[in-house]
Amino acid sequence: MEELRARRDDLSRRVTREEDRGLQRLAEIQVWLNRVDTIENRANDLLSAKNVELQRLCLCSFCSKSLVSSYRYGKSVFLTLREVEKLKSSVFEVVSEKSQTFEVAERPLQHAIVGQETMLGKAWNHLVKDGVGIMGLYGMGGVGKTTLLTQPNNKFSDERRGFDFVIWVVVSKEFQVEKIQDEIARKIGLGGEEWRQQKDTTEKGVCLYNFLKKKRFVLFLDDLWQKVDLAKAGVPFPTVEN
Structure with missing residues (x-):
């Protein structure tokens, strides 16, 4: 139980840290945390009843004065321990690639520009209804892109x-492929110390490609000043699957 509490506390700190950055926790993360709290309360109740159960034992603890009560207590202990082990192992599934800890980072929005409703409707329909893989928004600076x-x-x-991931990257005029790669990796949970120290641009591209080709994702690239080679960055070409 002590090890499970430690994993619960580590995950809670991570959740709090990411929520401070404006991200939202997934529902299954909260379900796992609630289950840990429930099993912790059950374990505490069993520990509180331990002395009473010990007093029922006789003959050097080989026999019980109340067999039914001891059987029920022993069964509760067994089931609780089994549930603890399940929760300890399932925490890795909860934060695995298949189920990331956090959802879309909602971005601050200025007042919508008059007349954008039609364009927004077209853009949204292209993304979610028409199966468009790549879409560009263009215009002069300051028009509201x-x-x-x-x-x-x-x-x-x-x-x-x-979609498994919704990723926002600001490219800017000082365009660098590696900067885009690093930002995408951070958003999908790959941007650790090993990523920063051991991978060059080509290796990062291969790593991102092999990860993203198995996922359904939306990638927003803002503030583009020149063409971005998505293949070099490691972004798979859009298909029905991704």
Whole structure:
């Protein structure tokens, strides 16, 4: 139980840290935390009843004065221990690649620009209904491209539409492939110390490609000033599967 508490506390700290960055916890994370709290209360109740059960034992603890009570207590202990082991192992599934700890990071949104509703509707329909793989929004600086792009990003925080990841990356005028790779990796949980120290641009691209090709994802690239080679960055070409 002590080891399970430690894993619960580690995960809770991680959740709090990411929530401070504006991300939202997945429902299954909260379900796992609730289950740990429940089993912890049950374990505490069993420990409190331990002395009473010990007093029922006789003949050097080989026999009980109340066989039914001792049997029930022993069975409760056994089932509780089994549940503890299940929770200890399932925490790795909860935070695995298949089920990331956090959902879409909702971005601050300025007041919508008058007349954007039609364009937003077209963009959203292309993304979720028409099966469009790549879409570009273009226009002069200050016309509201980022504001428009932010709205479908935020809509995904309420409507996941079967996507595993919704990723936002600001490219900027000082375009660097590695910067895009690092930001994508951070958003999908790959950007650890090993990632930063051991992978060059090509290796990072291969790593991202092999991960993302198995996932359904939306990638928003904001503030583009030149063409981005998605293949070099490791972003798979859009298919029905991804």
